[in-house]
Amino acid sequence: MNLKYEAALAALGEISSSMRVGLGTGSTAEELVKLLASSLQRGALHNIRCTSTSNATEQLARSLDIPMATLDELFPLDLTIDGADEIDLSLRLIKGRGGALLREKIVEQASERFIVIADESKLVERLGVGPLPVEVTPFAVKVLTAAFETMNLAPVLRMRGAQPLVTDEGNRILDVQIPPDRDIADVVSELRTHAGVVETGFFPNEATAAIIATAQGIRRIP
Amino acid sequence: MNLKYEAALAALGEISSSMRVGLGTGSTAEELVKLLASSLQRGALHNIRCTSTSNATEQLARSLDIPMATLDELFPLDLTIDGADEIDLSLRLIKGRGGALLREKIVEQASERFIVIADESKLVERLGVGPLPVEVTPFAVKVLTAAFETMNLAPVLRMRGAQPLVTDEGNRILDVQIPPDRDIADVVSELRTHAGVVETGFFPNEATAAIIATAQGIRRIP
Numbered sequence: 001m002n003l004k005y006e007a008a009l010a011a012l013g014e015i016s017s018s019m020r021v022g023l024g025t026g027s028t029a030e031e032l033v034k035l036l037a038s039s040l041q042r043g044a045l046h047n048i049r050c051t052s053t054s055n056a057t058e059q060l061a062r063s064l065d066i067p068m069a070t071l072d073e074l075f076p077l078d079l080t081i082d083g084a085d086e087i088d089l090s091l092r093l094i095k096g097r098g099g100a101l102l103r104e105k106i107v108e109q110a111s112e113r114f115i116v117i118a119d120e121s122k123l124v125e126r127l128g129v130g131p132l133p134v135e136v137t138p139f140a141v142k143v144l145t146a147a148f149e150t151m152n153l154a155p156v157l158r159m160r161g162a163q164p165l166v167t168d169e170g171n172r173i174l175d176v177q178i179p180p181d182r183d184i185a186d187v188v189s190e191l192r193t194h195a196g197v198v199e200t201g202f203f204p205n206e207a208t209a210a211i212i213a214t215a216q217g218i219r220r221i222p
Numbered sequence: 223m224n225l226k227y228e229a230a231l232a233a234l235g236e237i238s239s240s241m242r243v244g245l246g247t248g249s250t251a252e253e254l255v256k257l258l259a260s261s262l263q264r265g266a267l268h269n270i271r272c273t274s275t276s277n278a279t280e281q282l283a284r285s286l287d288i289p290m291a292t293l294d295e296l297f298p299l300d301l302t303i304d305g306a307d308e309i310d311l312s313l314r315l316i317k318g319r320g321g322a323l324l325r326e327k328i329v330e331q332a333s334e335r336f337i338v339i340a341d342e343s344k345l346v347e348r349l350g351v352g353p354l355p356v357e358v359t360p361f362a363v364k365v366l367t368a369a370f371e372t373m374n375l376a377p378v379l380r381m382r383g384a385q386p387l388v389t390d391e392g393n394r395i396l397d398v399q400i401p402p403d404r405d406i407a408d409v410v411s412e413l414r415t416h417a418g419v420v421e422t423g424f425f426p427n428e429a430t431a432a433i434i435a436t437a438q439g440i441r442r443i444p
Contacts, residue, residue, distance in 0.1 A: 006301065027238075071361070071364075071365060072364040072365070075365055075368070076362070081257060100343060102417065102418070103361055103363075105417035105418075106359075106361060106365060106417045106418045107418075109365075109416065109417050110365050137324060137328075137391050139293070139325055139390075139391060140328045141294075142294040142297070143293060143294070143297055143328060143331075143332050146297070167253045168361075169359050169360070169361060170392050192414070194331065195324065195327035195328045195330075195331050195421055196324070196327075196328045196421075196422050198359065199417055199418075206383070215229075
């Protein structure tokens with residue numbers, strides 16, 4: 001069973017005709033984009049206008065003939081559907097391991113509802129199992145690396161091949177580890193006092209609901 | 223009497239040989255750059271290495287043969303000297319009307335001491351006499367303009383001629399007004415919950431001292 005597909009299929013039911021919809025980035029969000037394209041082709045949905053959270057999603061959606069517009073043309077959005085890397089039971093998220101965290105957060109904050117979709121492996125008791133992506137301005141990469149090392153966050157500059165990854169907004173990503181004895185919200189609050197931090201992958205209150213696909217079926221939060 | 227020159231001259235006395243120095247941006251900081259170049263030429267100071275807070279300062283300093291390096295090569299810095307647009311008696315600042323706020327804040331946070339220099343017109347009882355610059359990522363300009371209008375901040379996109387100003391880091395600037403009934407720290411805290419805000423021109427605790435030139439002489443804070 002493809003749990004990413006199952007989560008996306010359940011989320012498709014939340015989209016109604018005439019909605020303005022934000023499309024997420026990553027493998028689970030891609031399933032939703034494909035299902036939405038199929039619904040539009042069958043005529044099950046109509047008059048949908050979408051905007052994307054990354055250049056990659058933009059290209060995929062256009063290739064499937066989904067009507068796309070810019071966020072500027074559409075906001076506020078009715079609904080955004082996107083994946084996450086980690087989800088806790090309070091609907092706090094870590095996102096951005098795909099590198100699109102900044103546009104994702106901008107689009108999701110501009111949406112009345114944001115439904116996060118995932119397979120059950122993404123549901124965690126405590127955020128910080130894996131790294132937290134921190135998007136930083138290029139000028140500050142070395143200074144922030146040193147500062148985060150002093151904070152015991154073990155920063156790693158994300159690479160694409162032999163070069164630092166460049167985000168859609170022209171920034172870099174430092175992946176940091178949340179120390180096990182600290183709450184992610186406190187760490188993020190401290191991080192953000194450093195100039196050059198553009199955004200983090202911690203989404204404390206953006207998600208309004210989660211649709212989690214498990215081997216036993218769909219679980220919804222709340 | 224040129225008060226900007228007087229403030230810069232007093233600050234020059236804080237620079238000792240062998241220091242790593244951050245050079246600010248704007249008309250008062252330019253006076254300091256010229257005075258420093260003159261001291262180096264006369265041999266009154268030696269073995270100084272500097273880094274700049276903007277491409278404009280970088281060019282000026284190089285044209286005057288000041289030994290320049292990148293922040294990455296020099297940090298932590300011993301001292302940064304820079305101007306400000308508004309200064310209160312608690313050494314809180316508004317900066318960035320020259321457009322260089324992000325690099326300025328990065329450099330100043332990477333300095334053991336940051337001395338702000340200004341003429342007396344910059345000393346205010348309450349920050350927010352003029353606009354607060356907010357550096358934003360290009361993708362979010364329209365969404366943030368709408369959000370700041372809702373917050374009654376009267377945002378204005380800064381222009382350079384007929385085009386939006388592009389900062390050294392590739393961002394845009396929205397100049398906002400602090401409502402008279404609100405403290406700037408609260409407004410900034412609320413602003414920064416919006417994804418796409420890269421940095422603001424509010425410097426709550428970066429400055430370690432101020433040198434203010436008045437018609438009656440130099441005033442130092444603290």
